[in-house]
Each structure stands twice: as structure tokens, then as C-alpha cells.
Amino acid sequence: MKRIALAVIAALVSAPALAGVVVKDAWIRATVPHQKTTGAFMQIVSDRDARLVGARCPLAGTVELHEMTMTDNMMRMRAVDGIDLPAGRTVTLKPGGFHVMLFDLRRPIHAGDTVPLSIVVEMPDKSRETIEVEAHAVPLGASHAHGMHDH
Numbered sequence: 001m002k003r004i005a006l007a008v009i010a011a012l013v014s015a016p017a018l019a020g021v022v023v024k025d026a027w028i029r030a031t032v033p034h035q036k037t038t039g040a041f042m043q044i045v046s047d048r049d050a051r052l053v054g055a056r057c058p059l060a061g062t063v064e065l066h067e068m069t070m071t072d073n074m075m076r077m078r079a080v081d082g083i084d085l086p087a088g089r090t091v092t093l094k095p096g097g098f099h100v101m102l103f104d105l106r107r108p109i110h111a112g113d114t115v116p117l118s119i120v121v122e123m124p125d126k127s128r129e130t131i132e133v134e135a136h137a138v139p140l141g142a143s144h145a146h147g148m149h150d151h
């Protein structure tokens with residue numbers, strides 16, 4: 001019990017901007033030469049009903065929130081203006097589903113890199129909080145990210 005309490009305190013100290021939204025297992029796909037786009041993925045849990053409304057990355061010219069869906073046996077990707085974060089429920093951004101899409105990359109992303117991302121979350125009172133995330137770069141084609149677990 002004591003160890004769990006200490007872990008919770010450590011998590012709060014490392015995320016001082018907003019204790020109410022926790023992001024974990026953030027990862028991004030490494031790129032191959034000349035590739036200018038990639039996707040980033042993570043798990044997000046908010047203690048209140050909130051909404052992910054945007055993301056930023058200093059390495060990308062443009063960042064969008066995307067949803068991937070299977071329509072008529074074809075994977076389609078579309079931009080969405082937000083992703084709901086129901087209170088207490090872990091929302092997983094993952095390949096084949098919601099993701100953060102980065103365009104116009106200013107440099108290649110190599111496996112093992114740590115890429116800074118900011119995600120913007122809108123609270124029930126319409127205030128917006130920005131959460132800094134460090135995404136670990138995983139090689140293209142890797143079936144899953146280190147630290148990501150299917151339950």
C-alpha cells in the first residue's frame with residue numbers, strides 16, 4: 001500500500017500542469033527517409049468528462065486528430081475536431097483507431113527518439129489545459145509499442 005501511495009505522489013509531481021488528466025504509454029512511429037507524416041498514440045484518462053481537442057509538436061508543421069475506420073473493407077482516415085474523454089475511462093489512441101497525425105515533419109524521427117507532444121484538453125467548463133507528453137519512437141512496422149499492453 002505504501003509503495004502504491006508513493007507511486008501516485010510521483011505521478012502527480014511529474015505532471016503538475018493537470019492532475020486530472022493522465023497520459024501514459026505515449027509512442028510515435030519512426031519514419032523512413034523522406035517520409036513527412038507519422039502517427040502518435042497514447043492512453044488518456046481524465047477524472048472528469050473532457051475532450052481532447054488538439055495537439056502540437058515542435059517537429060511537425062501541422063498536427064491533426066484523426067480517426068481510422070474500416071469502411072467497405074477499406075481503411076479510411078479522417079480528421080476529427082475532438083475525441084471524447086469520458087470521466088474515469090481510459091481512452092486509447094492506437095493504430096486503426098483514433099490517433100494524432102503529424103504532417104510536414106521537420107526532421108526524420110528515429111526509433112528510440114523521444115518526441116515532445118502537447119495535447120490540448122477541453123474541460124467541462126470549456127477551459128483548456130495543455131499537457132506535455134513525451135512519445136517514444138518505435139520502428140515502422142513494429143506490431144506494438146514497448147510498454148503498451150492489451151488487456
Ligand SMILES: [Cu+2]
Binds near residue numbers: 066067077078099100
Ligand atoms: Cu491519420
